[in-house]
Amino acid sequence: MQFRSTKSKFPLVPYKDAVLNCLPDDGGLYVPDQTADIRELLFSMNEKTTFNDMLSALAPSILEGGISPAEASKIAASAYNYEPELVNLDENYSILKLYNGPTGIFKDYGIAFLSAILEEFFKGREQSMIVSAARADTAVSMAHAFNGRKGISLVLLYPSGQIRGLDPSSFVQNGGNIIPIQVKGTFDDCQRLVVETIKDREFSARYNVTSANTINPGRLLPQVFYYLYAFIQIKNKYNKDLFFSVPCGNFGNLIAGLYAWKFGMPVNGFIAAMNINNAFGDYIRGNKFRPKPLITTKSPSLDVSFPLNYERLASFYEEAPAIMRNIVYPASINDDLTMQIIEQIYKNYGIHVDSNTAVAFAAAQEISSEYKLSGHTHTVVLATGHPAREASLAGDAVGKSIKVPESIQALQKRCDPVAIIQPQLDAVESAIASCF
Ligand SMILES: *Cc1c(COP(=O)(O)O)cnc(C)c1O
Numbered sequence: 001m002q003f004r005s006t007k008s009k010f011p012l013v014p015y016k017d018a019v020l021n022c023l024p025d026d027g028g029l030y031v032p033d034q035t036a037d038i039r040e041l042l043f044s045m046n047e048k049t050t051f052n053d054m055l056s057a058l059a060p061s062i063l064e065g066g067i068s069p070a071e072a073s074k075i076a077a078s079a080y081n082y083e084p085e086l087v088n089l090d091e092n093y094s095i096l097k098l099y100n101g102p103t104g105i106f107k108d109y110g111i112a113f114l115s116a117i118l119e120e121f122f123k124g125r126e127q128s129m130i131v132s133a134a135r136a137d138t139a140v141s142m143a144h145a146f147n148g149r150k151g152i153s154l155v156l157l158y159p160s161g162q163i164r165g166l167d168p169s170s171f172v173q174n175g176g177n178i179i180p181i182q183v184k185g186t187f188d189d190c191q192r193l194v195v196e197t198i199k200d201r202e203f204s205a206r207y208n209v210t211s212a213n214t215i216n217p218g219r220l221l222p223q224v225f226y227y228l229y230a231f232i233q234i235k236n237k238y239n240k241d242l243f244f245s246v247p248c249g250n251f252g253n254l255i256a257g258l259y260a261w262k263f264g265m266p267v268n269g270f271i272a273a274m275n276i277n278n279a280f281g282d283y284i285r286g287n288k289f290r291p292k293p294l295i296t297t298k299s300p301s302l303d304v305s306f307p308l309n310y311e312r313l314a315s316f317y318e319e320a321p322a323i324m325r326n327i328v329y330p331a332s333i334n335d336d337l338t339m340q341i342i343e344q345i346y347k348n349y350g351i352h353v354d355s356n357t358a359v360a361f362a363a364a365q366e367i368s369s370e371y372k373l374s375g376h377t378h379t380v381v382l383a384t385g386h387p388a389r390e391a392s393l394a395g396d397a398v399g400k401s402i403k404v405p406e407s408i409q410a411l412q413k414r415c416d417p418v419a420i421i422q423p424q425l426d427a428v429e430s431a432i433a434s435c436f
Contacts, residue, residue, distance in 0.1 A: 001064050003030040003217060006311040016066025016121055019114070019218035022210050023198055029311050030217040032259060036061040038228075039264035045232040051083040052076075054229055062221060062263070063117070071120060076225075079116040080109070084226045086233045089349050092374065093364065095357070096230045097383045103141040103165075104386030104408050105301075106226075106253065111138075113222030114212055115145035115152075122151055128208035129432070131155045131197050133190035134180070137389070140165040140411055142212050143178050154212075155179045155432055157190040158417065165411040171418060172435045180415065181431050185423035196425045203429055214252050214308050223256030224263065230380050231265050243379040245271040245364040247356035249302045251280070251309040253382065254328070258316060261327065268377070272330045273363030275302045275338070280310075281330030286321070289314075298335045298393060299355035301385060329371070331363035338362065342397035352387035352394050352402055360384075 003018035004010065007028030013021075018030040038061050045054055059076035060069035067075075082100040089095060101108025122128040132142060134156035146154040147170045154177060156163075163180050170176035183190050194211055198204055212219060227244065234242070244267060246254045257270050274281055275297045283289035294305040307313070317324050333341075341358040345351060353361065364379045387394045388404040389411070395401045418435065421427035 001036055001062065002033045004033040005029070006031055006315045009033075014065035015063055015218075015221075019117060019216060020121060020208075020210055022216040022218070023195065029215060029309075031312050031315055032217070032221070032262075035259075036064065036263045038062070042228065042232065042264060046236055047233050049232055051080075051225075051229055054232065055079070055225055058225065058228065062224065067117075067120065075116050075120055076113075079113045079222070082108075084109075084229055086230050086380070087351065088237075089345075091238070092368070092378060093361070094230075094234065094378065094380045095351070095353070095361075095383045096226065096380050098226055099354075099383060099386040101141070102144045102407065103137045103411060104389050105137050105141065106223075106382070106384040107138050108141050108145070109226060110219035110223045110252070110256075111141045111212060112145045113225075114216060114219045115142075115149055117218055118152060118210070119149045122208065125151060125208055127151065127153070127436070129153045129155060129210075130212045131194050131209055131428075131432075132157065132212045133187060133194050134158045134162070135187055136162065137165065137411055139180075143167070143170060146212075147176065147178060149177065153177045153179055153207075153435075155181060157193055157428065158182050159187045159190055160184055163417055164414045166415045168415055173418060179432065179435055180417050181428070182417035182420045183423050183428075184420065189423040193423065193425060193428050197428055200425065200429070207432070214250055220252055220256055220312075221259065223253060224260040227257050227260040228265055231260075231267070234378065234380065238378045241268040241373070241377040243267070243269045243271060243364070243367075243373070243377055245273055245360040245367075245379050245381045247273045247299070247302055247360040247382065247384055248280070249304040249307070251307045251313055253384065255309050255312050255316075258328075268327075269367075270328050271360070271363050271367050271379070272328055273360040274330065274332045275299045275359055276332055276334055277303050277305060278330070278332035279305065280307055280313075281332055283314075284325075284328055284330040286325060298338055299359050301356050302359060329367045331366045333359045333362040333366070339393075339397045341365075342394060343399075346398040352398070353383055354385040354387045354390050355393060356385050357381060357383040357387075 005024035005028035055076035056073035098106035
């Protein structure tokens, strides 16, 4: 598959180049250009197909470009030691549990796959490096995925005081390959420093630097797999229209769903579920995008005022605005309803869900009644976070405490950085250099 920048139709670059040099020179973001057609393969699969068999069958078409079909299959089949789980609630709703990975969030899927692919792409190089802005659990997910990968170091740039959940035995001074650095500044400073480091072509060439943040299309693309898995699990079960409801923050998850649809997954709609940080919904309805000030809610993973994937979504809309308006349905859910839904799902179906999943479920109900879909649609709600990550919230909603697994407890443990630096490019570069 070839990629192009959101800012221009040319040049087209192969998958491998887009993953390794993950920022186009023109300041845009990479998006797939030619798309894989996987319809025939999809129809040969069904509910008996395992996640791993599906991955090795589909990976060669989706990852094509700089990697042989056999390698693509091999990497795909070895990328995960966990898998998504589709739980059927009733005739109208299923939940796709995407929180079975090491950090209890769906982002493990994109990150783990990217780390497996990069190990392959970096083979034969002496030293390669991932530099990423680090936020809470996403950083832990990266540390898990890259820990021990041959020839790759992972630099995590944290805002002050936020390093937690890492395993110190994986740090560079203890013989590992993880380098957590504390930046005296904000998360935005860290993100800016990542871009500056990658754009310092001399430094990035010396260490073979790329990023594992959302800007890297290599993280987004593997997220299509869990949509396809849900589809093959369900396609023979209901003779109904199929919808996916996706809790949206930076909109990477939704975009992956749209790619799955573009590659040939027959689906009737996606619900873009937001909390009251909903400025992007106006854009989806056809208005100009006007970011609003950020409001803190009970579903903090969705508290985003300017989605990082804005450009990628906009490029879909520029290509075919009318089609997009018929496939993406925005909805915005407040905190009270979110809490009610957590309780309702527990009462009706006996399962705990987190706040993000509740937002997606409520949004699905709202769209269903607005468009009178009930009876002839089945909606798969993406469960993006483990409910035990928000144990006290879930407990408040259902009126009793919920069990927190040890792996989730460990995410809260504080750690010391390898270095503490000023928010400047030269400080980042010398902190990195001093580790080798
Ligand atoms: C990141 C995150 C989201 C939002 O996903 P995007 O791809 O940024 O839209 C939803 N739920 C959880 C638990 C998350 O961590």
